Amino acid sequence: MKLYNLKDHQEQVSFGQAVRQGLGSNQGLFFPAELPAFDNVDELLEQDFVSRSTAILSAFIGEELAAETVSQMVGNAFQFNAPIKPVKEGIYALELFHGPTLAFKDFGGRFMAQSLAAVSDSDGNITILTATSGDTGAAVAHAFYGMDNIKVVILYPKGKISPLQEKLFCTLGGNISTVAVDGTFDDCQALVKQAFDDAELRQEVGLNSANSINISRLLAQICYYFEAVAQLPKAQREELVIAVPSGNFGNLTAGLLAKAIGLPVKRFIAATNVNDTVPRYLRTGEWAPEPTVPTISNAMDVSQPNNWPRIEELCRLKGWGLGELGYGAVNDEQTAETLREMEQEGYLCEPHGAIAYRILNEQLAEGETGLFLCTAHPAKFKEVVDEILGKDIELPAPLAKHNAMDLLSLERDNDFEQLKAVLRSVQ
Numbered sequence: 001m002k003l004y005n006l007k008d009h010q011e012q013v014s015f016g017q018a019v020r021q022g023l024g025s026n027q028g029l030f031f032p033a034e035l036p037a038f039d040n041v042d043e044l045l046e047q048d049f050v051s052r053s054t055a056i057l058s059a060f061i062g063e064e065l066a067a068e069t070v071s072q073m074v075g076n077a078f079q080f081n082a083p084i085k086p087v088k089e090g091i092y093a094l095e096l097f098h099g100p101t102l103a104f105k106d107f108g109g110r111f112m113a114q115s116l117a118a119v120s121d122s123d124g125n126i127t128i129l130t131a132t133s134g135d136t137g138a139a140v141a142h143a144f145y146g147m148d149n150i151k152v153v154i155l156y157p158k159g160k161i162s163p164l165q166e167k168l169f170c171t172l173g174g175n176i177s178t179v180a181v182d183g184t185f186d187d188c189q190a191l192v193k194q195a196f197d198d199a200e201l202r203q204e205v206g207l208n209s210a211n212s213i214n215i216s217r218l219l220a221q222i223c224y225y226f227e228a229v230a231q232l233p234k235a236q237r238e239e240l241v242i243a244v245p246s247g248n249f250g251n252l253t254a255g256l257l258a259k260a261i262g263l264p265v266k267r268f269i270a271a272t273n274v275n276d277t278v279p280r281y282l283r284t285g286e287w288a289p290e291p292t293v294p295t296i297s298n299a300m301d302v303s304q305p306n307n308w309p310r311i312e313e314l315c316r317l318k319g320w321g322l323g324e325l326g327y328g329a330v331n332d333e334q335t336a337e338t339l340r341e342m343e344q345e346g347y348l349c350e351p352h353g354a355i356a357y358r359i360l361n362e363q364l365a366e367g368e369t370g371l372f373l374c375t376a377h378p379a380k381f382k383e384v385v386d387e388i389l390g391k392d393i394e395l396p397a398p399l400a401k402h403n404a405m406d407l408l409s410l411e412r413d414n415d416f417e418q419l420k421a422v423l424r425s426v427q
């Protein structure tokens with residue numbers, strides 16, 4: 001597989017290099033130089049999740065890894081399913097929260113861990129450095145936990161992720177270090193970028209990224225869009241509209257890649273909370289990020305979405321106008337109202353999925369089928385959901401276990417020197 005740097009198309013790398021480096025020079029994102037084409041998508045949709053995902057990922061990765069290796073990686077990573085559930089007439093939820101950390105990031109995080117293990121030589125040191133607005137951190141921490149030759153350092157904005165989210169990944173210890181940064185998610189992301197720009201540090205600790213900018217995570221996420229369509233009754237596959245709750249826009253990028261390689265999707269909808277840089281951009285044509293605002297859908301509190309350049313590139317390559325993308329932004333009050341409405345329909349949701357559902361419900365036309373992504377288990381946002389619905393949701397087993405453990409996070413300022421010291425100390 002060949003990929004190029006979006007900031008310098010001359011810089012070309014293999015899948016292995018892209019997985020190890022995360023970002024190219026000048027903080028450029030890697031993008032596949034060629035997209036595979038599946039002429040017989042119906043046949044692909046007949047297969048089971050793991051076989052189909054192996055076929056898709058092998059087609060992207062190409063000769064670089066043996067088909068057998070990719071098959072093992074997928075088998076190890078995708079050990080849970082992604083069911084669709086009818087919510088109301090013509091609208092389905094795609095539940096992506098049945099993995100160990102109860103959010104869709106388990107798919108990408110686990111496949112990334114498998115990819116990195118497959119493309120790394122065993123002697124060099126590897127430090128995964130990532131910033132999380134909540135769920136990536138948990139997925140990455142759990143995916144790498146116990147791989148002793150790989151150190152993991154996770155930054156998150158102190159006090160801005162849910163206490164349960166924090167418990168899920170800041171209690172592991174071992175090769176996993178977590179840092180509560182006095183700042184926002186965008187500050188954490190900026191620190192990570194700064195670390196990657198420091199060539200000496202990068203070399204010294206073997207830096208590797210694991211947030212949604214790593215290409216292996218995106219490729220993995222393509223697979224559950226196919227899985228969703230495979231479960232839809234055939235008659236409902238023709239006019240399919242998919243709403244994606246978006247923060248850093250990795251999930252939407254993966255959905256558009258799925259469409260680019262042949263998945264029949266009529267339209268995607270980019271759904272955000274009030275951190276609405278993209279919806280405003282699609283409406284006005286002006287890219288004008290504003291300071292990040294905390295919301296009850298905190299995993300989407302991102303005002304400078306990292307993956308957006310990939311979406312622009314893909315649209316350019318495919319000749320898709322940005323005007324074909326649906327969009328919408330929802331505030332906290334509307335999110336709460338929607339959660340209550342959904343409960344009345346008999347579906348217990350959490351704020352991120354509810355945002356996508358609301359916009360989908362508003363924009364779905366006669367004859368279309370709607371699908372929205374449920375990116376996390378409701379119990380992961382227990383405080384918020386309990387309060388809005390007047391409930392006491394039961395914690396699923398993995399959450400209950402970690403909730404009873406002590407936090408092990410370090411607390412640091414939004415300061416690069418302090419981050420450097422942490423990276424050196426974990427070696």
Ligand SMILES: *Cc1c(COP(=O)(O)O)cnc(C)c1O
Nearest residue numbers: 135246247248249250251299375
């Ligand atoms: C990360 C996350 C999102 C946003 O996904 P992106 O790929 O960053 O757009 C949405 N919902 C939940 C629960 C998340 O953890």
